[in-house]
Amino acid sequence: MSARGGGAGSDRRGVRRHHCPRGADGRASVVSVTTPTPPDFVRDLKDALSAWASGVCVVTTNADGLLYGITVSSFSSVSLEPPLVLVCLNKSNRLPGMIDAASRFAVSLLASDQEAAARYFARPGRLPTPDFVEVDGEWTGLGVPVVKDALAHLVCDVHHAVEAGDHLVVIGRVIEAVSRPDKMPLLYFRRGYRHEVG
Numbered sequence: 001m002s003a004r005g006g007g008a009g010s011d012r013r014g015v016r017r018h019h020c021p022r023g024a025d026g027r028a029s030v031v032s033v034t035t036p037t038p039p040d041f042v043r044d045l046k047d048a049l050s051a052w053a054s055g056v057c058v059v060t061t062n063a064d065g066l067l068y069g070i071t072v073s074s075f076s077s078v079s080l081e082p083p084l085v086l087v088c089l090n091k092s093n094r095l096p097g098m099i100d101a102a103s104r105f106a107v108s109l110l111a112s113d114q115e116a117a118a119r120y121f122a123r124p125g126r127l128p129t130p131d132f133v134e135v136d137g138e139w140t141g142l143g144v145p146v147v148k149d150a151l152a153h154l155v156c157d158v159h160h161a162v163e164a165g166d167h168l169v170v171i172g173r174v175i176e177a178v179s180r181p182d183k184m185p186l187l188y189f190r191r192g193y194r195h196e197v198g
Ligand SMILES: Cc1cc2nc3c(=O)[nH]c(=O)nc-3n(C[C@H](O)[C@H](O)[C@H](O)COP(=O)(O)O)c2cc1C
Pocket: 056, 069, 070, 071, 072, 073, 074, 075, 088, 089, 090, 092, 093, 094, 121, 122, 123, 124, 125, 126, 188
């Protein structure tokens, strides 16, 4: 594997390493806007990222009386003062546009018995609907739909959004936080849902 040129290789233990191509000055090229990311690098990147165990949440909004949401694992707390959280949403999805129109969204942190809700909200090709379909939901007093009996939910006003590659990082200011301490989380690890902690 060339130190400068980038490339892939496996060691004796089968650990795969992949370096992104480097520029002529030897510095790692920022995976550039002009150079498409090589397909085998994408595969290795996805494999590495699948090793990150996360919770599972559903991000929902209500724009002009229509409800829409998607399953998301890219949730993070950002700040306590002010109270900020973020989610990364694919720009090709209709949800960022609907959140922009509504200026408000909710994040439902799913409980271990809510895999069906995670699967429903990850299903491609769904359309916005006037109310929940297939999944038990409820409307908060703030006019935003949330998954019923989730581990916790947060209602957020859009603080700001930042474009990052093919995703939009949406930062929300939390205006309502509800949690149910008796429940355990649904987890996602190596492309599969997990129900056990420990
Ligand atoms: C466990 C899991 C995590 C996901 N995390 C994200 C995410 O963080 N951001 C995102 O944009 N899509 C994420 N998705 C994919 C969306 O849920 C999916 O693309 C969307 O529901 C498809 O709807 P569409 O066809 O209307 O775009 C995730 C899917 C799964 C199963």
